[in-house]
Amino acid sequence: MARIALITGGTRGIGAAIARSLKASGCNAAAVYHGNAEKAEAFRRETGIPVFQWDVADFAACAAGLKSAEQYLGGPVEILVNNAGITRDALLHKMTPQQWSEVIATDLTSCFNMCRLSIGAMRERGFGRIINIASINGQKGQFGQTNYSAAKAGVLGFTKALALESAAKGITVNAVAPGYVATDMVAAVPREALARIEAQIPVGRLGQAGEIARLVQFLAADESGFITGATFSINGGQYMI
Ligand code: CAA
Secondary structure (H helix, E strand, C coil): CCCEEEEECCCCHHHHHHHHHHHHCCCEEEEEECCCHHHHHHHHHHHCCCEEECCCCCHHHHHHHHHHHHHHHCCCCCEEEECCCCCCCECHHHCCHHHHHHHHHHHHHHHHHHHHHHHHHHHHHCCEEEEEECCHHHHHCCCCEHHHHHHHHHHHHHHHHHHHHHHHHCEEEEEEEECCECCHHHHCCCHHHHHHHHCCCCCCCCECHHHHHHHHHHHHCHHHCCCCCCEEEECCCCCCC
């Protein structure tokens, strides 16, 4: 039976590449989106991957959305990719409480929401793959991103704690920390700031979404059951730990 996979933020950028790649590997994959219905519909038409709309920052919306997605897919989610994320970049001395809390809610609390709602069925069945998409900026910090760096560093701690709780139940929980990848999010970085960043990437270019998806597909496989609690950096050599 095809494994059921759900990818949040799965209709654009890195998430869309992950959804395509999991589908190509034989999964019964679905994607969650929030704001951009037009792009989501185009993605659905092009890939045949079903899309569902809800706000991953909202626990009740996740509960209702997950229920309808699982009904459509024909069973509980076995592979969960928490990819949805936003930026609200500002220096801390200018950052509003809203810029802080929106990023924490969408980038970190979403992992709690989606995992909390999916983990019970994974535990009962003795199988699960959870892959949380973190960021290089949660590992090293980034000028202008106290909110995002805090959220993504939080994702790394969350991943390790949940990996410990889940290891004996056949569930692996890992984090992937991409560097700067050619997506809408990175395209929104001011040109000067992006030029400064690109100069720090030894590989000499931005990453491609498909280069992140390759690793996620590997971690999602049944055969990857001994890999858990790990953080994988994919950043073109920009930050080596
Ligand atoms: N290091 C040191 N100094 C820096 C700096 C840096 N990285 N970036 C800017 N500065 C300096 C500027 O030169 C400027 O100095 P002066 O006042 O002496 O001229 C000062 O800091 C203020 O800079 P700005 O005028 O740019 O300040 P701002 O308030 O208009 O904007 C900012 C600040 C929002 C942080 C803007 O610089 C920015 O957007 N930077 C990019 C942040 C970034 O990399 N975001 C990543 C988004 S992609 C992503 O997050 C995906 C992922 O996971 C990798």
